[in-house]
Each structure stands twice: as C-alpha cells, then as structure tokens.
Amino acid sequence: MTIYFKIILTVLLLTGSFFSCEKDSFVDEDGLLITFRSECFVSNFELLGADFVTVRAAPAVIDTVAQTIDVSVLFGTDLKNVYPQFTLATDCKLDPKITGKMDLSNLADSKIFTVVSGNRLVRKPYKLIIKYQ
Amino acid sequence: MLYRNFNFFFLVWVLLTSLTACQEEEYILPEPISQLTNDCLKRTIGPSIASLPIEFAYAMAIPKSQGKLVSAQVEASIPGGTGTYLEHRSYYTNSGGVDIPVTIGSPSTVVDAGKSSKVTFTVDTNAATLRYYYIVPDEAKGQTVSFTFSVNSSDGKTASYKMGPYNISKMSIKKNLTVSNGTNAFISIEDMAIYNATSAAAIPDKIDLVYLYRASPTSFTHGLVSPGADATFLPGVTLPSGLKKSTKLRKVFGLQDRNLANLQFGIYVDDIDLTSVDMTDMPNYAIGLRAEAGVWVETADKKYRAYIYINSVNATGSAVISMLRYTL
Structure with missing residues (x-):
C-alpha cells in the first residue's frame, strides 16, 4: 500500500513540476518587454534629411492632448527622403516602425504614427503635420 | 588487481608528462644578417587614383664587410605617369620627427619605356631607404599594378622585393x-x-x-x-x-x-x-x-x-x- 502511495506521489510531483515551469509571456510580438507602464505620448520629434542633418526650421510643436506634431521644414527640403525620429515615453513603441528613410512628401495626407504604451494596452495615434517654412 | 596497477601506472605517466611539458626552451640568439637584404612598405593608404602618387619606402642594406650599395631600381608592371621617380636621397627621421634627406646618388633615370626608375649610388654607403613615387597613369584605371624593387651591391649580389598587385581605381x-x-x-x-x-x-x-x-x-x-x-x-x-x-x-x-x-x-x-x-x-x-x-x-x-x-x-x-x- 505504501509503495503505491509513493509511486503516485512521485508521479504527481513530476507532473506538477512540469506545469509549474510554464511562465507567462512578458514580451510582445517584437520581442520587447511588456511592462506595467501606461504612459503613452511623444516627448520629442526630429526630422533629418538625406545627409542626416535636421531639416526643421523650428522645434516641432507636440500637442499631447490633440495628438498632433506640427513641424515646419526648411525651404527646399526634399521630403521624399527624410528620416523621422520620435522620442517616446518610457517603454513605449511606435507603429508603424521607422526602418529607414521615408517619403513624407504628400503634405495633403498627414501621416499617422501610433504610440503604444509599455503595457501595450494604450494606443494613441499622432498626426504628423508638415509644412514648408 | 590488474585494474589497480593500470590506474597507478597511468597516474605516474600523467605526472611525468606534466613535468616534461613545462621544460623551457632555450633562447637562441638571432643570426645577424650577413648578406645584401631589402624591405619595402607602401606609405600611401586609400584608393589608388589616376594622377595621384602611390608612395613606397624601399630600404636596403649590406654588411660593411661584404661591400657597398651600387644601384637601386624599381620596375612597375604599367609605366608610371609623368612625375614618377625613385628618390636619390635617403631619409632618416630626426628627434623632432622631421624627415632629413641625405643625397646618395644622382636623380633617378627612367628606363625600359617608362617602366623602370633607377638610381646609381655615388656615395660609399651600405644602407639606405629610398622613396618611390609612382604616379598612377590614366591607362591603369580599373587594372592592377605590381612593383619589383631591387638593389645591386658591389659584391655582385642582387636582392629584390615584390609589392602588389594593387587595384587601381576607376x-x-x-x-x-x-x-x-x-x-x-x-x-x-x-x-x-x-x-x-x-x-x-x-x-x-x-x-x-x-x-x-x-x-x-x-x-x-x-x-x-x-x-x-x-x-x-x-x-x-x-x-x-x-x-x-x-x-x-x-x-x-x-x-x-x-x-x-x-x-x-x-x-x-x-x-x-x-x-x-x-x-x-x-x-x-x-x-x-x-x-x-x-x-x-x-x-x-x-x-x-x-x-x-x-x-x-x-x-x-x-x-x-x-x-x-x-x-x-
């Protein structure tokens, strides 16, 4: 009777150890850590030309309530080949991702960039409004 | 019993090996150079572009007991452009970092349809470092160029040094x-x-x-x-x-x-x-x-x-x- 009890106990312990090792996923689909932060905003914006020098005529105006970024660029800026740079709140990420130069030459159709919070629960779309100096 | 004996002999063998493995090799004094010898380095870095020079420093020496330097020459696989020459002055660097020239012969002559530059020594010396300036010609664009440096000594010996091939930019x-x-x-x-x-x-x-x-x-x-x-x-x-x-x-x-x-x-x-x-x-x-x-x-x-x-x-x-x- 005792030996049967021991065998059952061992099997139960082994099974339990297998299941107890399964852990929750703390990374998102990009392999980034999901945190508990819910802050979700753009704190700074930069726009670089093909030579990686700024093409802004003045600092970008970021309205975190209206969720807009207004930026005025220098005369003659080639907006077909620019590199936007966003500074976000801690643990946030941007959608769509910026992987290289972008074509932002269509001024009539403002580009939307969505900021996603660290806990991946808050999403705030920011409208990028560009105009020439 | 046999197994225990084997273990004991194996241990002895390992100990003996470790002792001999640590034996230090005795330092042997290098043999001094006893004949005409030479060496070369390319001083120019970056791409080789037509109309620009490629600079080399060619060093040569012979023990005093063996004789003296007679002549030095360079042969390029493609004739150099106008301004290509082998220096007739040997340089040394003084304590201030300045290259000081010492004339060792007459200015170089171009022979072999522009392929070779030659300097004949007019002073009694057994060591020199000569600069060679090869002006990349237009014809060499997109090709490779090689150089053969050589030196002759009064004892009839010749030493040579090959450099390259180097890609010439288009x-x-x-x-x-x-x-x-x-x-x-x-x-x-x-x-x-x-x-x-x-x-x-x-x-x-x-x-x-x-x-x-x-x-x-x-x-x-x-x-x-x-x-x-x-x-x-x-x-x-x-x-x-x-x-x-x-x-x-x-x-x-x-x-x-x-x-x-x-x-x-x-x-x-x-x-x-x-x-x-x-x-x-x-x-x-x-x-x-x-x-x-x-x-x-x-x-x-x-x-x-x-x-x-x-x-x-x-x-x-x-x-x-x-x-x-x-x-x-």
Missing part, C-alpha cells in the same frame, strides 16, 4: 575648381570642368549642374541645381539655351575625402561607394550647402556618378569644389 579626380554665382557657374561632370554661360551654351549636353548663391531664403545659400530642376530652385537664373539635364543629387555631411580635402581628414571615397550609393528618388537640386559638405551626383544619362566636395564657401557667392568621378 575614378578620376579634379581638385580645387572655383565656381562663382552667375559667372563660372556651369559644371560638367563629363569634362570635370567649370564653364561660364557662353561656353556652356556651346555644350548644353555636357552641363549637369548650375552653382548659385542666394542669401534669401536663409536656408538657400550655396546650391548645386541641375538645369532641369523646378524654377523655384533657380531663382533669377537665365539658363543658356539647350540646358535641360536633370541630374540626381544626394546631400552628404561629414564625408571629407582626404584626397579632395587636400590631405586633411582620414576618410576616403572609393569605387565601391560610388557604385553602391542609393540614388533612387533623389532630387535634382541640393541647396544649403556649406564648407566640408558634399553631394553624390548621378548624371541624367546614368553614365557617370560623382562625389562633389565643397572645400570652401564665400558669402559673396563663390565656392571651391573638388570632385571624384566614376564611369558606370
């Missing part, structure tokens, strides 16, 4: 061209030259860019604009008839090529840079240029790519530019 270089607003403002990549309006009107198919300076708007300043660009970027410019090419330009900052920047900085633009630069969707104008900036250029017919470097700018409306051109 690029052409032109330095320090002055462009000025409204006058010498028309740039031809094909000719690597600057023209005024009258000359440009005679060769409209060769004019790729117009230099202009505008103080307003403040971001305009110095610009390189293709004749086919929007009139917004050619304010107040009346183009000579026939100028209409649309040349692609890509601005760069911080790429101060050493050759273009008159031997300042330590960056080199090479063939691969000109072939691999992405010119897709690039505009046909570049404004707001300043000293030490540059532009990648692709001509409208895609025959040439070039890198134009701004050596200096003048607020009165002129600039000094240099260019590297690559034929695609």
Whole structure:
C-alpha cells in the first residue's frame, strides 16, 4: 500500500513540476518587454534629411492632448527622403516602425504614427503635420 | 588487481608528462644578417587614383664587410605617369620627427619605356631607404599594378622585393575648381570642368549642374541645381539655351575625402561607394550647402556618378569644389 502511495506521489510531483515551469509571456510580438507602464505620448520629434542633418526650421510643436506634431521644414527640403525620429515615453513603441528613410512628401495626407504604451494596452495615434517654412 | 596497477601506472605517466611539458626552451640568439637584404612598405593608404602618387619606402642594406650599395631600381608592371621617380636621397627621421634627406646618388633615370626608375649610388654607403613615387597613369584605371624593387651591391649580389598587385581605381579626380554665382557657374561632370554661360551654351549636353548663391531664403545659400530642376530652385537664373539635364543629387555631411580635402581628414571615397550609393528618388537640386559638405551626383544619362566636395564657401557667392568621378 505504501509503495503505491509513493509511486503516485512521485508521479504527481513530476507532473506538477512540469506545469509549474510554464511562465507567462512578458514580451510582445517584437520581442520587447511588456511592462506595467501606461504612459503613452511623444516627448520629442526630429526630422533629418538625406545627409542626416535636421531639416526643421523650428522645434516641432507636440500637442499631447490633440495628438498632433506640427513641424515646419526648411525651404527646399526634399521630403521624399527624410528620416523621422520620435522620442517616446518610457517603454513605449511606435507603429508603424521607422526602418529607414521615408517619403513624407504628400503634405495633403498627414501621416499617422501610433504610440503604444509599455503595457501595450494604450494606443494613441499622432498626426504628423508638415509644412514648408 | 590488474585494474589497480593500470590506474597507478597511468597516474605516474600523467605526472611525468606534466613535468616534461613545462621544460623551457632555450633562447637562441638571432643570426645577424650577413648578406645584401631589402624591405619595402607602401606609405600611401586609400584608393589608388589616376594622377595621384602611390608612395613606397624601399630600404636596403649590406654588411660593411661584404661591400657597398651600387644601384637601386624599381620596375612597375604599367609605366608610371609623368612625375614618377625613385628618390636619390635617403631619409632618416630626426628627434623632432622631421624627415632629413641625405643625397646618395644622382636623380633617378627612367628606363625600359617608362617602366623602370633607377638610381646609381655615388656615395660609399651600405644602407639606405629610398622613396618611390609612382604616379598612377590614366591607362591603369580599373587594372592592377605590381612593383619589383631591387638593389645591386658591389659584391655582385642582387636582392629584390615584390609589392602588389594593387587595384587601381576607376575614378578620376579634379581638385580645387572655383565656381562663382552667375559667372563660372556651369559644371560638367563629363569634362570635370567649370564653364561660364557662353561656353556652356556651346555644350548644353555636357552641363549637369548650375552653382548659385542666394542669401534669401536663409536656408538657400550655396546650391548645386541641375538645369532641369523646378524654377523655384533657380531663382533669377537665365539658363543658356539647350540646358535641360536633370541630374540626381544626394546631400552628404561629414564625408571629407582626404584626397579632395587636400590631405586633411582620414576618410576616403572609393569605387565601391560610388557604385553602391542609393540614388533612387533623389532630387535634382541640393541647396544649403556649406564648407566640408558634399553631394553624390548621378548624371541624367546614368553614365557617370560623382562625389562633389565643397572645400570652401564665400558669402559673396563663390565656392571651391573638388570632385571624384566614376564611369558606370
């Protein structure tokens, strides 16, 4: 009777150890850590030309309530080949991702960039409004 | 029992091996060089470009007991351009870091249809380091060139040293061209030259860019604009008839090529840079240029790519530019 009890106990312990090792996923689909932060905003914006020098005529105006970024660029800026740079709140990420130069030459159709919070629960779309100096 | 004995002998063997493995090798004094010998190094770094020199330092020595140096020569696989020579002075560096020349013979003579340069020693010496300056000829573009350095001594011995092969760039270089607003403002990549309006009107198919300076708007300043660009970027410019090419330009900052920047900085633009630069969707104008900036250029017919470097700018409306051109 005792030996049967021991065998059952061992099997139960082994099974339990297998299941107890399964852990929750703390990374998102990009392999980034999901945190508990819910802050979700753009704190700074930069726009670089093909030579990686700024093409802004003045600092970008970021309205975190209206969720807009207004930026005025220098005369003659080639907006077909620019590199936007966003500074976000801690643990946030941007959608769509910026992987290289972008074509932002269509001024009539403002580009939307969505900021996603660290806990991946808050999403705030920011409208990028560009105009020439 | 047998197993225990085996273990014991194995342990003894390991201990003995470890003892002998630590035996130190005795230092042997190197044999002094007892014959004519030579060595060479290439002093020039960066791409080898037609019209520019490749510099070598060729060192040679013979023990005093064996004799003295008689002559030194270099043979290039492709004859060098005008200005190729083997120095007739040996250099040493003094305590202040300055290279001091000591004349060892008469200036070098060119033999073998320009392939070889030879210096005959006129002083009694048994060691020297001679510089060799090989001017890359136009014919060598895209090829490889090799060099054979050799020295003869009074005991009848000869030593030689092979260098290379070295790839010769397909690029052409032109330095320090002055462009000025409204006058010498028309740039031809094909000719690597600057023209005024009258000359440009005679060769409209060769004019790729117009230099202009505008103080307003403040971001305009110095610009390189293709004749086919929007009139917004050619304010107040009346183009000579026939100028209409649309040349692609890509601005760069911080790429101060050493050759273009008159031997300042330590960056080199090479063939691969000109072939691999992405010119897709690039505009046909570049404004707001300043000293030490540059532009990648692709001509409208895609025959040439070039890198134009701004050596200096003048607020009165002129600039000094240099260019590297690559034929695609």
